[in-house]
Structures are given as structure tokens and as C-alpha cells.
Amino acid sequence: MQNLKIVVTGPFNAGKTEFIRSVSEIDVVNTERRISSAAEKVKETTTVAMDFGRITVDEDLVLYLFGTPGQKRFDFMWEILSEGMLGFVVMVDSTRPETFREARSILETFRRYAQTPYVVTANKQDSKDAWETEDLRIALRLEDHVKIIPCVAMNRNDVKNVLLELLYIILAEMDAEEAR
Amino acid sequence: MALKGNLRDFSLTQLLNLINLSRKTGTLVIDTAEETAQLAFGDGRLAYANLGSQPIGLPAILRSGNYINKAQYRILVERTGNMTDKEIGLLLINAGYGSQEEIFNQVQQFYLRIVRRLFTWLEGDFHFESDELPAEDVITTRINLEDLIMEGSRQIHQLERMQEELPDLDVSLRFSEKPEKDIRKVNLSMEEWRVVSYINPKNTIRQISRAVKMNDVEIRRVVLGLMQAGMVEVVQPEIKPINQEKMFHTNDRQEQRSLINRVIARLRSL
Numbered sequence: 540m541q542n543l544k545i546v547v548t549g550p551f552n553a554g555k556t557e558f559i560r561s562v563s564e565i566d567v568v569n570t571e572r573r574i575s576s577a578a579e580k581v582k583e584t585t586t587v588a589m590d591f592g593r594i595t596v597d598e599d600l601v602l603y604l605f606g607t608p609g610q611k612r613f614d615f616m617w618e619i620l621s622e623g624m625l626g627f628v629v630m631v632d633s634t635r636p637e638t639f640r641e642a643r644s645i646l647e648t649f650r651r652y653a654q655t656p657y658v659v660t661a662n663k664q665d666s667k668d669a670w671e672t673e674d675l676r677i678a679l680r681l682e683d684h685v686k687i688i689p690c691v692a693m694n695r696n697d698v699k700n701v702l703l704e705l706l707y708i709i710l711a712e713m714d715a716e717e718a719r
Numbered sequence: 720m721a722l723k724g725n726l727r728d729f730s731l732t733q734l735l736n737l738i739n740l741s742r743k744t745g746t747l748v749i750d751t752a753e754e755t756a757q758l759a760f761g762d763g764r765l766a767y768a769n770l771g772s773q774p775i776g777l778p779a780i781l782r783s784g785n786y787i788n789k790a791q792y793r794i795l796v797e798r799t800g801n802m803t804d805k806e807i808g809l810l811l812i813n814a815g816y817g818s819q820e821e822i823f824n825q826v827q828q829f830y831l832r833i834v835r836r837l838f839t840w841l842e843g844d845f846h847f848e849s850d851e852l853p854a855e856d857v858i859t860t861r862i863n864l865e866d867l868i869m870e871g872s873r874q875i876h877q878l879e880r881m882q883e884e885l886p887d888l889d890v891s892l893r894f895s896e897k898p899e900k901d902i903r904k905v906n907l908s909m910e911e912w913r914v915v916s917y918i919n920p921k922n923t924i925r926q927i928s929r930a931v932k933m934n935d936v937e938i939r940r941v942v943l944g945l946m947q948a949g950m951v952e953v954v955q956p957e958i959k960p961i962n963q964e965k966m967f968h969t970n971d972r973q974e975q976r977s978l979i980n981r982v983i984a985r986l987r988s989l
Contacts, residue, residue: 541967541968541969541978543966543967543978543979543982544966562986562989594982594985594986594989595985596981596982596984596985597981597985600978600981600982602982602985622965623965623966624966625966625979634721636723636724636725636728636729637724637725637727637728639728639729640728640883640884644883644886647955650955651955655966667720667721668721668723669720669721670720670721670722671720671722673741674722674737674741677736677737677740677741678729678733678737680952695989699986699987699989702986703983703986703987706979706982706983706986707983709979710976710979710980710983713972713975713976713979717972
């Protein structure tokens with residue numbers, strides 16, 4: 540049995556758990572706890588260790604989706620979760636500019652862990668308060684070649700699209716590496 | 720789609736940089752409990768600025784720049800009644816009270832003073848109204864934002880914010896690849912030029928700070944200014960090589976590609 544792994548990361552309350560839940564064939568195994576900090580009380584619970592979703596490809600291949608905890612104090616989990624990943628998805632809440640700096644910092648941290656492909660996905664694009672993806676590119680200081688994909692984490696097709704884009708990049712990088 | 724938030728999270732300098740890079744046209748409205756401000760942009764350039772909910776009018780603009788004295792201001796207001804700014808400007812030029820260039824320069828300086836004042840606002844809700852421009856009768860300008868962005872960046876004084884933005888001084892810098900950013904066209908201070916002269920992927924920010932004899936706060940301020948103006952960017956540190964053994968159970972390239980293709984097919988079928 541071969542297991543492949545994609546990591547979903549991003550700031551607190553960016554929608555990572557929802558993202559995984561949208562495509563996972565199992566109930567997402569999550570380690571949520573009630574939030575005690577008043578400053579972070581924009582939702583009732585948060586992921587403290589990881590989220591875990593699964594997509595069975597066939598009888599001997601499974602794709603696992605790991606969601607990282609969004610809060611900085613759990614960042615010791617990030618490196619552990621990034622071990623052996625094919626690539627990663629950075630989720631950004633397009634409606635909360637107060638999290639953009641954090642998103643940038645998480646992205647830079649993950650890029651340091653491993654030279655794997657990644658995409659950035661701009662969640663909550665159905666909200667009237669959502670920033671446009673090209674504005675987010677500038678706010679997050681993303682280079683032109685980095686894919687930034689609009690999505691609504693609760694929409695399965697959007698989530699599929701994000702994962703597919705990442706897999707296409709992985710294939711393209713494998714081709715490029717082989718050509719070198 | 721919105722471009723909205725609070726200056727506490729996304730500063731005016733960052734907003735100007737975004738508007739400049741994406742060549743936006745529209746009006747940025749900033750509201751605090753006490754004041755409101757509007758900045759209008761055409762194709763990424765400052766076209767208009769106003770504090771308060773009503774336009775101040777050309778006579779007050781000329782008075783605020785001491786171009787006319789109090790008595791002249793009073794007469795001008797009395798005589799121009801319902802005339803628009805453009806009409807007042809024309810009237811002054813035709814009457815020999817000033818040239819078009821002088822009056823236009825007064826308007827430009829007035830708008831710049833407003834932006835400089837807004838740089839001191841650390842909080843305030845903002846939103847950008849795309850394609851919304853000031854009334855046709857006001858005098859508009861086409862001021863490049865690069866110099867303003869540098870000015871705004873020089874006013875970053877919050878140490879905490881600087882550390883968040885640039886936590887690691889042991890990284891190096893390179894010049895941005897964006898072609899529209901021509902560093903020669905931006906007004907840099909002597910201090911900034913000294914830093915710029917050392918920018919090279921081989922020099923870390925800490926090494927540059929030693930060379931130019933700046934402390935951590937000073938070097939952060941200068942580098943962040945250059946970064947916010949889109950002129951330089953951090954060179955990402957060396958990245959660990961991929962451990963493919965942990966990603967795939969096989970080193971066979973064809974097999975690896977086949978695994979990815981199978982996942983793609985499965986996802987498409989979901």
C-alpha cells in the first residue's frame with residue numbers, strides 16, 4: 540500500500556478543517572479544543588495537533604490530507620507534519636487582512652522545511668468582503684509564478700480544483716527535474 | 720469584491736503599494752471615529768485627496784498653501800460663489816493672478832500634505848471603491864506613488880510591527896524583478912542609498928547593518944521601506960532537499976508519475 544500526503548496549512552480560522560472535510564471520504568479526524576484565548580474567539584474550537592482526511596485512490600493507493608494547527612504556539616507540529624509531503628496548500632481567509640502577515644510567515648516557514656511544490660488558495664471568495672486574488676498576491680508578496688486559486692472551502696469542486704492544481708504543478712516539476 | 724480592512728492590519732503605505740502595482744482606478748475611503756479621508760487614483764496615480772466629507776474647494780487650497788492671503792481668500796470666496804474649482808482656476812489665470820502651473824502645483828502640494836497626514840493614522844477602517852472618481856469639476860493630478868510610498872515607509876516606528884514584518888536579519892536581499900520599479904527614479908535618502916549599495920544576495924541584512932553602522936531598528940526601518948516600496952525582496956534561505964524516499968515508496972520516476980496521475984484521475988471523479 541502506497542500512501543501519499545498533502546499538507547494544508549494557513550493561519551488560524553482560514554478554513555483548513557473545512558477544506559479537508561469537503562473532500563475526505565472519512566469524517567475528518569481532528570483534534571479540536573475549545574478556544575480559551577479571548578483574542579482568538581472568532582470560533583468556538585480550533586485544531587491543536589492536526590486534521591486528518593483520506594481519499595482512497597484504489598486498492599493500493601491512498602492520499603492523505605493533513606491540516607496543520609493555525610495557531611503559532613502549535614508550530615512545533617508543522618515540521619513533523621511536513622515530513623514526506625508531496626506538496627502543500629496555503630489557505631488564506633480572503634476577508635481578513637489581519638491574517639495576511641501570518642499567512643506570509645507560514646508560507647515562508649514551510650518553504651524552508653522542504654522544496655516541495657505549493658499553491659496558495661484564497662478562501663471565502665463568495666463573501667462580499669473578499670479581497671481579489673491579484674490584490675492578495677501583492678499583499679502576500681507572492682511571486683508571479685505562484686498559483687493563487689480562489690475557493691470556498693465548503694465547496695467540494697473548489698477544493699478538488701485546488702488539489703488538482705497542486706498535483707499538476709507536482710507533475711510539471713517532476714518533468715522539469717527529469718529534463719535537467 | 721472588496722479591498723477593505725483596517726490600517727492597523729494593512730498600512731496606508733502597503734495600500735499605496737498595492738494600488739500602484741495593480742494600477743488601480745477608484746477612491747480609497749478611510750474612516751476613523753473623528754475624521755474621514757478620500758484618496759482618488761487613476762491608473763495607480765494619485766488624482767485627488769480630501770479630508771472631511773465635503774471637498775474643501777480651490778480658494779481654501781490656495782489659502783492653506785499661503786498662495787493667497789486672508790483678504791484675498793475672502794474676496795475670492797465672495798466673488799466666485801457657485802463656481803467650480805476649474806472655473807475658479809481659469810478665472811485666476813485669466814486675471815493674471817497666477818499661472819496654470821502654479822495653481823496646479825498648489826493643488827498637488829495640498830493633496831500630498833493630506834497623504835502625509837494620513838501616514839500618521841495607525842488605525843482606521845478603509846475600503847476601496849473601484850472606478851469611483853471625484854466629480855469632474857475638481858482639479859485632478861497624476862502623482863506617481865513611488866516617492867510617497869518611500870516617505871510612508873520611513874514613518875514606520877512601531878518596533879513590534881517591524882519585527883513581525885522582518886523577523887530575521889540573517890537573510891539577504893535582492894532587487895525586485897518587477898520592471899516598473901526603477902530605483903533610480905525614486906527619491907532615496909543618503910542613508911537609504913548606502914544600504915542599497917550593499918544589496919546583494921551574498922550580504923545578509925545583518926552584515927549590511929554592520930557595514931553602514933546601523934542598529935537593528937534603523938536597518939529594519941530602511942529595509943522595510945525598500946520592501947514596501949516594492950524595490951527589494953528577501954532572498955529565501957537555502958531549502959532542504961526533497962526526501963523523495965519519504966514521499967514515494969519507489970525511486971522509479973515513471974512509477975511516481977503514475978501514482979500522481981492515479982490520484983488526479985480519482986480526484987476528477989469525485
